Amino acid sequence: MDSIMTNRNDFWWLSPLIIVIAGIIAGGYLTWAAFQGEFFEWGPYLSPVYSSPYVPSWWKLSPAFLLLWIPAGFRITCYYGRKTYYRAVFADPLACGVEEPYRKKYKGESKFPFILQNIHRYFLYFALILLVLHWTELILSVFYNGSLYFGMGTLIILLDTLALSFYVFGCHSLRHIVGGKTRCFSCDGCPKKAKISHGIWKKVSLFNTFHNRWFWISLFSVGVADLYIRLLAMGILGSDPHIIL
Ligand code: FES
Numbered sequence: 067m068d069s070i071m072t073n074r075n076d077f078w079w080l081s082p083l084i085i086v087i088a089g090i091i092a093g094g095y096l097t098w099a100a101f102q103g104e105f106f107e108w109g110p111y112l113s114p115v116y117s118s119p120y121v122p123s124w125w126k127l128s129p130a131f132l133l134l135w136i137p138a139g140f141r142i143t144c145y146y147g148r149k150t151y152y153r154a155v156f157a158d159p160l161a162c163g164v165e166e167p168y169r170k171k172y173k174g175e176s177k178f179p180f181i182l183q184n185i186h187r188y189f190l191y192f193a194l195i196l197l198v199l200h201w202t203e204l205i206l207s208v209f210y211n212g213s214l215y216f217g218m219g220t221l222i223i224l225l226d227t228l229a230l231s232f233y234v235f236g237c238h239s240l241r242h243i244v245g246g247k248t249r250c251f252s253c254d255g256c257p258k259k260a261k262i263s264h265g266i267w268k269k270v271s272l273f274n275t276f277h278n279r280w281f282w283i284s285l286f287s288v289g290v291a292d293l294y295i296r297l298l299a300m301g302i303l304g305s306d307p308h309i310i311l
Pocket of ligand 1: 145234
């Protein structure tokens with residue numbers, strides 16, 4: 067490939083490079099963890115990679131795959147997720163003011179296969195259900211063996227669940243839905259409804275502002291939570307510092 071044409075002399079290539087490296091590390095670890103099919107629970111804890119409360123007896127694959135299609139599909143079709151891999155992987159475009167090395171004819175997301183990205187709004191509904199499951203598992207881990215159990219794992223899972231919540235609550239599709247799917251609040255024929263929608267929309271917009279950060283923080287926090295539980299289950303970590311009430 068010829069050298070890429072650009073007049074930019076800053077480190078424009080650094081962002082795509084970091085994204086590729088971060089994606090390989092986080093995606094690689096989570097894929098590996100999902101395929102293991104063991105060491106995903108310890109004491110009160112269940113790895114967030116394996117969040118299915120029910121595994122049918124006929125299921126022969128790793129239990130992680132029962133629900134993993136939800137976060138995978140949600141993140142792949144995420145508006146910010148698309149931006150990252152369109153730039154860092156497809157080089158379409160690589161960065162502002164940088165020549166696109168492979169681009170022939172721009173079709174955007176209006177044609178197959180990228181028109182399928184519109185499925186994101188449906189993944190959102192599943193992601194919200196999954197979020198409820200994560201919070202339920204966290205609460206259940208505290209009510210352990212008839213006592214209240216607070217361990218290092220509780221803290222790690224709590225931080226992960228918060229990060230996932232902030233990521234999901236900042237979803238552009240959620241913002242659109244809670245805003246009443248409108249393009250203009252002041253044009254709404256029902257001012258009372260428009261005021262409520264606008265209020266919720268503004269709150270979701272707070273999460274949306276840092277959607278990119280929560281995308282990455284939550285991706286890594288899931289891996290950290292899984293790794294902690296995995297090391298406990300494998301006996302590599304001798305104990306989970308905790309208090310019981
Ligand atoms: S736009 Fe990123 S999760 Fe919906």
